[in-house]
Amino acid sequence: MSGQLRAAIVQDDVTGRVLMLGWMDEEALALTRSSGLVHFYSRSRQRLWKKGESSGNTLRVVEVLPDCDDDAVLVRANPDGPTCHDGATSCFTPWLWRKILRREESGSESSYVVELLEEGTAKIARKVGEEAVELAVAALSESDERVVSEAADLWFHTLMLLRSRGLDPAAVEDELRRRDR
Secondary structure: OOOOOOOEEEEEEOOOOOEEEEEHHHHHHHHHHHOEEEEEEEOOOEEEOOHHHHHOEEEEEEEEEEEOOOOOEEEEEEEEEOOOOOOOOOOOOOOOHHHHHHHHHHHHOHHHHHHHHHHHHHHHHHHHHHHHHHHHHHHHHHHHHHHHHHHHHHHHHHHHHHHHOOOOOOHHHHHHHHOOO
16 A cells, blocks of 8 residues: 555446545545546455456546545446445445345245245336325324334335336436426
C-alpha cells in the first residue's frame, strides 16, 4: 500500500444514486484516473483490485472529485452491471430487497421467497393483485394498523414480482425520477 487510505464514494453519473464506498490509496487513485476504470485498495486482502475484476461489472470513470481537505473522493461513474457483490444495483440497497436476494441465494426449501420464485411470475402476479385489493379494502374501512399490514404485504409481493422478472427496484426509482422532470 502506498500512502494513506481515503474513502471513495462511487455515484452513478446518470441517476445520482450512491453505488458503493471503497478505499483508495495513491496507487489506486492513479490507476483509476489513468485507466478510466475504478480501482480500490482492499483492506482485507491488502492489495489493489479493479472493480469488476471477477464479476465483469466494472465502473467506468466520468469524474473524480476530491473533497475539501483531500481525504476522500467522489467518483462519478457509469456502471457496467450491478455494483454490489450480491447482485444489487447499489450496496446501499433497502433492507427488504437485500433480504429477498439472500433468501433466493440460499435456495432453502423452507423459504417463502424461494417457494414463490419457483412458482413463477404468474403466481406472484396473482398475489400482488390479491394484496392490492386487501390494501384498498383496509384503507376504506379498517384500522391504520391493518392498512400498514396490508401495505407491507403488497410492498413485499411487488418486490417479489420484480425479482421474478429479473428487475431491480432501482429501475422503478429511476422511472419515478424520470417522471419528475
